[in-house]
Amino acid sequence: MKTFLITGGGSGIGLATARVLVEEGARVVVAGRSPERLALACKEIGVETVVADVSKLSDVEALMETVGEVDGLFANAGVGVFAEFGKITEEDVDRVLATNFKGVYFTVQQARLKPGASVVLNASWTVHRGFPGASLYTASKAAVHSLARTLTAEMPHVRVNTVSPGYIATDMFHENVEDGEPFRRQVAMGRLGEPEDVAHVVSFLLSERAAYVTGQDFVVDGGLVGAIPA
Numbered sequence: 001m002k003t004f005l006i007t008g009g010g011s012g013i014g015l016a017t018a019r020v021l022v023e024e025g026a027r028v029v030v031a032g033r034s035p036e037r038l039a040l041a042c043k044e045i046g047v048e049t050v051v052a053d054v055s056k057l058s059d060v061e062a063l064m065e066t067v068g069e070v071d072g073l074f075a076n077a078g079v080g081v082f083a084e085f086g087k088i089t090e091e092d093v094d095r096v097l098a099t100n101f102k103g104v105y106f107t108v109q110q111a112r113l114k115p116g117a118s119v120v121l122n123a124s125w126t127v128h129r130g131f132p133g134a135s136l137y138t139a140s141k142a143a144v145h146s147l148a149r150t151l152t153a154e155m156p157h158v159r160v161n162t163v164s165p166g167y168i169a170t171d172m173f174h175e176n177v178e179d180g181e182p183f184r185r186q187v188a189m190g191r192l193g194e195p196e197d198v199a200h201v202v203s204f205l206l207s208e209r210a211a212y213v214t215g216q217d218f219v220v221d222g223g224l225v226g227a228i229p230a
């Protein structure tokens with residue numbers, strides 16, 4: 001049985017991915033900060049859970065000790081701070097980079113990856129197209145995007161890819177957007193993404209079906225980046 005670790009797996013895209021992988025017969029461990037969220041995930045889909053804050057190296061080390069060797073890792077935990085460039089504070093920068101970049105960096109560095117393992121990092125569509133208010137968030141995701149390509153070259157015994165979700169209807173999206181309608185209208189397919197839309201792409205990248213795929217970014221956005229809606 002394959003073992004997969006998902007950070008930020010207690011909700012949204014991470015939880016949907018955990019559900020897909022469990023349905024496919026894998027052992028799945030999900031990590032996150034909130035014990036309540038993790039308890040719900042455990043009850044709902046029967047995954048193993050570990051409370052860990054990926055912005056702290058000591059938590060990441062303890063997480064890897066608990067989980068042991070893995071066949072695949074989805075470094076998905078992330079936070080969003082969206083504000084005008086001039087209004088971003090030092091505290092915002094420290095908080096976002098601590099989870100979105102430092103957290104992902106040490107999660108991959110510390111993971112006990114079996115030879116042939118697959119690593120998927122969660123980036124964002126904003127890496128591909130400027131979006132007002134996303135200077136800090138996008139910079140953190142561009143670093144993740146860059147990391148994947150360097151690691152592809154440096155660690156050829158594993159595969160490393162990124163997914164770049166578009167507007168996905170999760171807690172993060174709804175916490176930052178009052179009215180989803182103007183966002184929906186920017187998407188060629190005319191709908192917001194569901195967490196499952198991303199989960200199926202991640203499950204493909206984690207699987208043997210993607211055995212010759214590495215160093216790539218998969219934009220899962222219903223045509224947000226690639227097209228002007230009719």
Ligand SMILES: NC(=O)c1ccc[n+]([C@@H]2O[C@H](COP(=O)([O-])OP(=O)(O)OC[C@H]3O[C@@H](n4cnc5c(N)ncnc54)[C@H](OP(=O)(O)O)[C@@H]3O)[C@@H](O)[C@H]2O)c1
Pocket residue numbers: 007008009010011012013014031032033034035037052053054055076077078079080099103122123124125164165166167168169170171172173
């Ligand atoms: N939704 C979108 O439109 C969209 C678009 C592009 C990219 N993304 C990316 O997708 C990923 C998942 O986000 P989501 O949309 O599914 O939103 P979400 O439901 O808010 O999921 C984020 C998860 O990350 C966990 N998390 C946050 N900080 C953490 C930390 N320091 N340590 C461990 N876990 C942490 C949260 O749980 P706790 O609070 O319990 O820790 C939560 O379960 C993020 O990286 C996000 O940037 C989302």
